[in-house]
Amino acid sequence: MPSGSSAAVTRLEACAGATHGRRPSAARPARLAAAARAFVRLEKPVDYQAIDDLPVDLVFMLLSPTGAGADHLKALAQVSRWLRDQAFVAKLRGAGSPDALYALFAA
Numbered sequence: 133m134p135s136g137s138s139a140a141v142t143r144l145e146a147c148a149g150a151t152h153g154r155r156p157s158a159a160r161p162a163r164l165a166a167a168a169r170a171f172v173r174l175e176k177p178v179d180y181q182a183i184d185d186l187p188v189d190l191v192f193m194l195l196s197p198t199g200a201g202a203d204h205l206k207a208l209a210q211v212s213r214w215l216r217d218q219a220f221v222a223k224l225r226g227a228g229s230p231d232a233l234y235a236l237f238a239a
Contacts, residue, residue, distance in 0.1 A: 164196070170193040176189075
């Protein structure tokens with residue numbers, strides 16, 4: 133985690149940890165009606181001082197409205213399952229288009 137950031141870390145089995153911002157108004161936007169996810173595959177991996185000491189090239193963002201604790205945890209668990217599946221991770225890294233990435237997540 134970059135120095136100076138105030139975040140907690142959730143360990144995702146056999147993969148990098150996930151940070152959680154600790155500013156409640158920023159972490160859980162009041163106007164968000166449902167949980168939202170975003171995925172980014174970085175062209176050049178970055179050293180994020182991850183738990184496994186590997187550079188980060190796959191980034192997930194989960195946004196949840198206030199009171200969506202269980203749904204947020206379910207979404208986080210899904211991300212964890214995806215990242216533990218090395219064949220799925222290889223497909224994420226090899227997908228040639230946004231449509232191919234979408235198809236992986238929609239399957």
